Amino acid sequence: MNIELIGIDKSFGSVHANDNIHLTIPSGTIQGILGENGAGKSTLMKVLSGFIQADRARIILDSKEVVIHSTTDANRLGIGMLHQDPLDFPPMRAIDNFLVGRGNVPLTIQKFWERVFPNRSDAIREFNLLQNQMDFSLDPNSYIDSLTIGERQQLEILRLLWVGAKVIILDEPTTGISSIQKTKLFAALKKLVEQGKTVIFVSHKLDDVQQLCNKIAVLRKGQLVGEATPPYKTDQLIKMMFGKLVTLNTREITETCPPVLELQGVSIEDYHLRITNVNLQVFGGEVIGLAGMEGSGQAAFLRACGGLIRPVAGKMYMDKQDMTGKNFQAFRKKGVSYLPASRLEEGLVTGLTLTEHFLLAEEKSEMFINWVDAEKLTRQRIEQFDIKGTPSTKVEALSGGNQQRTLLALLKSPLVIVLLEHPTRGLDVESTIHIWGLLKERCRQKTAIIFISSDLEEILQYSDRILVFFSGQVSLPLDATSTSVDQLGQLIGGIGWGEKQ
Amino acid sequence: MTKSLLRWINLGFIGGAILLALLFTILVLIITGAPPLAAFRHILLGSIGSFSDVLVAVVPLMIVTTGLLATFITGLWNIGIEGQITMGAIFTTAILRFFLNTHVSPFIVLVLAILAGMIGGGLWSSLVGLLKTYGGVNEIFGGLGMNFVATTITLWLIFGPWKRPGVASMAGTEPFPDWMSLPTIRNLRLSIWTLVIALISLFIIYIILNGTHFGLKLKAVGKNMRAAFLLGIPTVRLILLSFIICGALGGLAGALQVTAVYHRLIPSISSGYGYMGLMVAMLINLRAVWIIPIALFFAALNIGSIQLPIMLQLDSSLAGVLQGALVLFVLMMDGLRQRLMRRS
Numbered sequence: 001m002n003i004e005l006i007g008i009d010k011s012f013g014s015v016h017a018n019d020n021i022h023l024t025i026p027s028g029t030i031q032g033i034l035g036e037n038g039a040g041k042s043t044l045m046k047v048l049s050g051f052i053q054a055d056r057a058r059i060i061l062d063s064k065e066v067v068i069h070s071t072t073d074a075n076r077l078g079i080g081m082l083h084q085d086p087l088d089f090p091p092m093r094a095i096d097n098f099l100v101g102r103g104n105v106p107l108t109i110q111k112f113w114e115r116v117f118p119n120r121s122d123a124i125r126e127f128n129l130l131q132n133q134m135d136f137s138l139d140p141n142s143y144i145d146s147l148t149i150g151e152r153q154q155l156e157i158l159r160l161l162w163v164g165a166k167v168i169i170l171d172e173p174t175t176g177i178s179s180i181q182k183t184k185l186f187a188a189l190k191k192l193v194e195q196g197k198t199v200i201f202v203s204h205k206l207d208d209v210q211q212l213c214n215k216i217a218v219l220r221k222g223q224l225v226g227e228a229t230p231p232y233k234t235d236q237l238i239k240m241m242f243g244k245l246v247t248l249n250t251r252e253i254t255e256t257c258p259p260v261l262e263l264q265g266v267s268i269e270d271y272h273l274r275i276t277n278v279n280l281q282v283f284g285g286e287v288i289g290l291a292g293m294e295g296s297g298q299a300a301f302l303r304a305c306g307g308l309i310r311p312v313a314g315k316m317y318m319d320k321q322d323m324t325g326k327n328f329q330a331f332r333k334k335g336v337s338y339l340p341a342s343r344l345e346e347g348l349v350t351g352l353t354l355t356e357h358f359l360l361a362e363e364k365s366e367m368f369i370n371w372v373d374a375e376k377l378t379r380q381r382i383e384q385f386d387i388k389g390t391p392s393t394k395v396e397a398l399s400g401g402n403q404q405r406t407l408l409a410l411l412k413s414p415l416v417i418v419l420l421e422h423p424t425r426g427l428d429v430e431s432t433i434h435i436w437g438l439l440k441e442r443c444r445q446k447t448a449i450i451f452i453s454s455d456l457e458e459i460l461q462y463s464d465r466i467l468v469f470f471s472g473q474v475s476l477p478l479d480a481t482s483t484s485v486d487q488l489g490q491l492i493g494g495i496g497w498g499e500k501q
Numbered sequence: 502m503t504k505s506l507l508r509w510i511n512l513g514f515i516g517g518a519i520l521l522a523l524l525f526t527i528l529v530l531i532i533t534g535a536p537p538l539a540a541f542r543h544i545l546l547g548s549i550g551s552f553s554d555v556l557v558a559v560v561p562l563m564i565v566t567t568g569l570l571a572t573f574i575t576g577l578w579n580i581g582i583e584g585q586i587t588m589g590a591i592f593t594t595a596i597l598r599f600f601l602n603t604h605v606s607p608f609i610v611l612v613l614a615i616l617a618g619m620i621g622g623g624l625w626s627s628l629v630g631l632l633k634t635y636g637g638v639n640e641i642f643g644g645l646g647m648n649f650v651a652t653t654i655t656l657w658l659i660f661g662p663w664k665r666p667g668v669a670s671m672a673g674t675e676p677f678p679d680w681m682s683l684p685t686i687r688n689l690r691l692s693i694w695t696l697v698i699a700l701i702s703l704f705i706i707y708i709i710l711n712g713t714h715f716g717l718k719l720k721a722v723g724k725n726m727r728a729a730f731l732l733g734i735p736t737v738r739l740i741l742l743s744f745i746i747c748g749a750l751g752g753l754a755g756a757l758q759v760t761a762v763y764h765r766l767i768p769s770i771s772s773g774y775g776y777m778g779l780m781v782a783m784l785i786n787l788r789a790v791w792i793i794p795i796a797l798f799f800a801a802l803n804i805g806s807i808q809l810p811i812m813l814q815l816d817s818s819l820a821g822v823l824q825g826a827l828v829l830f831v832l833m834m835d836g837l838r839q840r841l842m843r844r845s
Contacts, residue, residue, distance in 0.1 A: 086830055254772065332733050349725040349732075360721050364714050410732070 001166040002027050002077060003048070004060035010043055014321055015426065017043040018054065020223040025200065025215075027062075028193045032213030033202045035455055036241055036293070038425075039219040041202045045169050048200075049081040050074035050313075080165030084412075087151040088144050095140040097157050099123055108136055130158050134188045149272055150181030155496060157188065168192065169200040174208050175272065175295055175471075186212050195200045204293045206237060206493035238489040242456055260284045260416050260448050261305065266314030269298040273472040277314070280477065281465070282417065284446040289459035289480070292469030298452045299421060301469070305450060306338040306419045307331035318416070335416030341425060341452075343403040348395040354378050354406065355391040360387050361410040385409040386434060403429030408438050418442060420451040424458060456488050470494045511838070518834040522827040527728075529822055535815050544717050544810045548611040548805030555698060557762060558800035561586070561754040563699040565778030566749025566785075566792050567706040572640075574710055575743040576723030581629045581644025582751045583775035584651035585622040589752025591655060591772040592621025593759045593843070594674065597681050598663065607680045614681075615756045622752020623745045625651065630744030634737045640744075655768055663766065673767035683761040692761040702750055707789040709746075719743055751775065780828045799824055 001023040017040045024423040025031045026047040035041045047054045048073040059066055061077060068074050086095050099118045124140045131138055136154045144152060153173055157421055160168055165340075170189075174182050189199050189212065203209050209216055216228045226240045259281040268275040274296045282288060282305075290298040303309040304316075309330040316323045317335050328338070340346035348357065354377040359369060362377075378391040385405045389398050395406060406428060411418065423439070424432040440450055443467075453459050457467055468475040468491040475491060490496050548555055565582060572579040579585075596614040603610075629647055632638040660669040672809040683692040710716040721729040722739050730736050758770055781799055785791040806820035 327728070329733065329735070338731055340727075345725075346731060348725045349728045350719045350720060351724045356717055356721075358718055359714065360729070360734065363733060367713050367715065369712055369714055369717065 002060075002062050003198060004058075005044070005048065006058040006060065007056055008044060008047055008054050009056040010047060010052070016222045017054060020048065021080060021219075021222075021224045023217055023224060023227075025198055027198055028196050028203055029214045029258045030193055030199045030208040030212055032216035033200060033219065034204065034206070034209050034216055034237060034241060035219035038221075038454065039241075040222040041219055042171060043222075044219070045081065045171060045200065048074070048167075049169055051081075066084055075163060075165070078164055078166035079169070080160035080167065080195060081169040082153060082156050082160070082171065082173060084175060086149065086156055088152055088156065090144045092144060093140070094138055094142050094144060094147070094155050095120060095124055095127060097144060097155060098127055098140070098162065109334060127158060132159055134158065134161075135184065136188070146176070148181070150177035150185070151274065153177065153181075153185065154188070161192075165197075167200065169202065172204070172295070173201070174203065174205055182208075204241075204493065206234060206490075206495060210234070212235075234490070234493075234495060235486070238493065241486055241493075242489050258283070260318065262306070262317040263305075264315040264317070265302065266311045266316060268297070268300050268304045268309060269312050270309075270472075272295065273297045273300060275301060275472045275474060277468075278474050282354065282448045282450065284416070284448050285443045285466045287410045287449045287451070287462055288462030288477070289466045290450065290469060291456065291459045291466055291488055294454060296469040296492075297472040297474065298467075298469040301467075301474070302419050302421060302450060302452055303338075305417070306336050310339065327435045333361060335412075335414065336413055336419065337411050337417070338419045339407050339421065339423065340413075341421035343400065343407060344396060346402060347407050348469065350396045351394060353392050353394055354382065354387070354389055357395060357406065357410060361412070381409045385438065400435075401427045404435055405438070408435065411442075415442065415447045417448045417450065420449065422453055423451055424453070424455070432458075442493055456485050456492075460485060460488065468492060470497060473497060476477055508522065514834045514838045515831060518830040519827065521830045521834075522823060523824045525830070526819070526823045528821070533815070535813055540809060540813060540815060540819065543808040544802060544803070547808035548801035551804055553686070553691045555800045555804045557691050558803055559796050560695040560699045560761075561758055561772070561774045562701050562777055562781065562796045562800055563775050563792055564750050564754040564757070566781045566796060567699075567702045568747040568754075569782040570706055570787060570789055570792075571719070571743045571746040571750075571776050574716070574723050574787055575719045575740060576631075576726070577740065577743060578641050578779075579626065579629070579644055579744065579747050580641050580779070581647045582625060582747065582778060583753030583771045583773070584644065585625045585748040585756070586755040586771035586775050587651040587655055588625035588649075588748075589618035589622035589755030589765055590759045591651075591658065591755075592752065593618035593756040594658075594663070594766040597677050598744060598760070600681075601677070608683065611683065611760060614760060615753065618752045618756025618759070619749040620752065621655070623749040626748020626751065627741060629748075630741040633744075636741055652768075655766065655770065659766060659768060661725065663760040672767055673763065673765045674767045681760070682764050683757070685761070690762065691818035694816060695757045697762045698753070702753065703789065703792055705752075710787070715742075736790060738773035777824070780824055783828055784831055 005021060005023045008018045008021040021040075021044060033041045033044065033398050041161065043052070046052045047057060048059065048068070050073050059068060066077055068077065068079075087462070089100065092100075099120075101338045128138050131154075133369045134157065136153055136158065136421070138147070138155055147155070149181070152242070173185060177185070183341070189201070193199055199244045201209065203212055214230070216232065217224055217235070218228070218237065220241060220243060228237060261282040263278050273295075278301070290302060292298045298310055304311050307326050307330060309323055314324070323331065346349055349360070355371075355374050358378045358381060359374050375391045381387070382389065382391070385408060387398070387402050387405045387409065389402055391416040395403060398406065404423065418439070424435055427435065443449060460483065463480045465477040465479055466480050466483060466488070468488065470492065471494065527537040530540055550804060565586065569579060569582060593614045597610065597616040600610045625647060629640055629643045632643040633640045658676055663674045665675045683694045685692045710720075716730070718734050718739055721732070721734060722736050726736050754774060755770060758772070759766060763770065777799060781792065781795050784795055802820040806817040809815040809817050810818055
């Protein structure tokens with residue numbers, strides 16, 4: 001099926017997620033969509049698959065203009081999407097998952113009976129026929145819980161084909177699967193395009209995209225910045241993905257102290273990743289940036305540093321004390337704070353005012369609240385941290401930047417380590433500078449900062465050392481002064497790991 | 502939009518909800534072929550005529566609802582409150598039985614019995630809390646299960662170890678002697694002490710929720726457990742504590758039912774006050790002061806509707822229809838209001 005996307009435009013509040021994107025995907029191609037996190041890849045695909053409605057969009061399928069209001073519409077038009085985390089029913093058998101999707105097929109009299117009483121043996125026959133074509137070997141009677149992510153993807157592909165998908169969109173499909181399964185998946189996708197189907201492959205993995213796709217479109221900050229056809233030039237793709245090199249400000253040099261946190265051979269297991277044998281010494285007053293595409297293991301690593309995830313192997317020391325396997329509250333007592341990426345979901349308590357937040361963070365031991373003092377303290381903090389709000393403002397009424405300032409204002413003093421997930425995501429330049437000013441002030445008080453960011457410039461500008469994550473692999477600490485955006489971009493895209501590690 | 506305008510809109514929606522609940526009840530009455538106005542008049546007259554009985558009913562309802570506020574603010578649905586009332590009554594009965602043939606001062610016996618009731622309720626609710634925090638059992642299911650266990654234990658006690666001399670009966674255990682009861686006003690069933698205890702519980706809960714660090718922490722856990730945890734609040738301990746507070750108050754209600762109302766353990770000692778308290782708590786939505794009028798209204802409906810079978814040959818469960826309809830319509834209108842507000 002030929003797909004023509006004309007002028008796709010979508011904003012979420014002040015974020016322009018898709019800015020007038022034009023893209024043509026001919027039938028029988030594997031189209032790669034490349035871009036860093038937040039570039040607008042997912043938004044574009046969700047518009048096409050009916051998950052969200054664009055503000056403005058024209059979609060032409062096989063020279064016929066269509067309107068896609070919902071996923072049901074998209075399915076009927078033959079567009080199916082394979083999500084990053086498979087949308088299936090873990091407690092059910094593979095064959096039942098296969099059958100469930102049938103509901104979207106238009107209802108006819110003869111289909112009615114079949115829908116009320118699904119014919120399992122027929123379905124199994126068709127299932128096996130399809131999977132033979134694709135060279136998959138799934139047991140239709142196995143339970144989803146017992147399948148790997150890769151097998152669940154295969155099941156989902158079969159299901160989409162069965163309900164008549166002519167366009168299959170895959171969102172970061174190679175994130176949690178083994179290399180054998182990846183080879184299998186790529187072979188299957190190539191077979192699909194041979195049959196005249198269209199495959200859209202969304203990824204940030206340069207290698208995968210270059211290896212598989214007939215055509216690549218690169219998105220950055222909501223815009224389509226360029227398209228490429230084979231032979232691909234990696235450097236050129238990286239430049240398109242991350243923008244041009246920037247001159248970096250001079251870094252403040254902080255003198256080093258003894259390590260405040262030491263990891264010895266730490267291994268962490270996440271839902272679909274395994275990080276093995278990390279050795280790291282964190283020094284007071286330094287900033288460590290964790291770079292990598294989302295889901296490469298940096299979030300799990302950061303959580304492990306604060307005792308929110310228990311490492312499966314290795315030792316952790318703080319202040320010469322064994323902290324291995326201790327919980328978050330124990331780490332907190334040692335002076336570790338953790339600021340999550342989702343400020344309203346995990347960081348702040350919606351429905352409570354600024355005063356109430358400062359009261360909670362104070363950890364007062366007395367019984368009754370002195371509201372007058374509390375308000376005075378809040379006013380003081382509001383001024384000190386330049387928060388635009390009043391003591392009685394509820395946190396959900398604050399802007400993102402002011403929420404982040406509030407989170408920083410809530411931190412205890414003194415602190416040994418602050419762990420931050422995307423400290424400036426979604427913030428404007430002014431807020432970003434302000435937030436980092438506050439964090440640097442902490443560093444001068446010998447607090448170590450470990451932060452995750454998908455903004456490479458931020459990582460390079462503010463870190464002293466950088467750890468790069470790729471599919472659970474962790475690089476040795478890189479000195480930020482001698483690393484360039486290009487080098488970082490390559491490592492993040494999975495290039496250059498062989499020789500370095 | 503100004504604050505006063507918002508308040509009027511809120512009041513309008515609540516008024517609409519009450520109107521709808523009334524209309525719904527009238528519809529039910531018309532369908533059953535009963536005269537709606539006469540029914541409402543009998544309920545009203547009945548509740549005014551036996552106002553002291555309304556107060557007798559309002560005491561357990563108020564105490565239970567104050568307890569439920571402690572779990573509501575923490576975001577918990579303590580359906581197990583019925584069992585906690587029952588357990589309180591059982592513990593109180595046990596203590597009273599223990600002192601039956603002694604000559605300890607009645608004051609000490611009653612204080613001990615009531616405290617035991619609170620401990621019983623607290624223990625029972627802490628089991629629900631432990632099941633939730635360590636066992637991963639949702640408090641609604643855990644509480645419901647524990648309610649059945651509590652009822653079964655009551656029946657076993659009444660028909661087994663604590664049965665009346667002679668033959669056991671659904672009427673309960675042998676009534677306690679007069680000195681084991683809280684003093685009542687002359688020949689009424691109402692004990693002023695129970696009213697005082699109910700008001701004190703309300704006052705304490707009000708202070709905890711609005712003026713203490715503990716209450717604020719409970720609120721934070723209820724609104725966003727994850728954020729509260731990251732802020733360093735011991736969420737598990739607070740959840741357990743809020744269950745224990747609620748259970749202790751439930752147990753207190755049970756203890757007062759034994760010492761001031763029934764003077765014995767009966768099979769349905771909780772009399773559904775737990776579920777009714779849940780309805781009141783949903784209606785007042787954490788505004789503790791509103792417990793008094795709403796609980797009074799619910800109790801008046803219950804007592805007033807006792808007239809219905811006598812005067813109109815109607816079942817007295819009509820009060821329940823009106824109460825339930827009221828809760829549903831208020832919640833529905835609130836949802837509607839929020840939806841409209843979001844849109845505009």
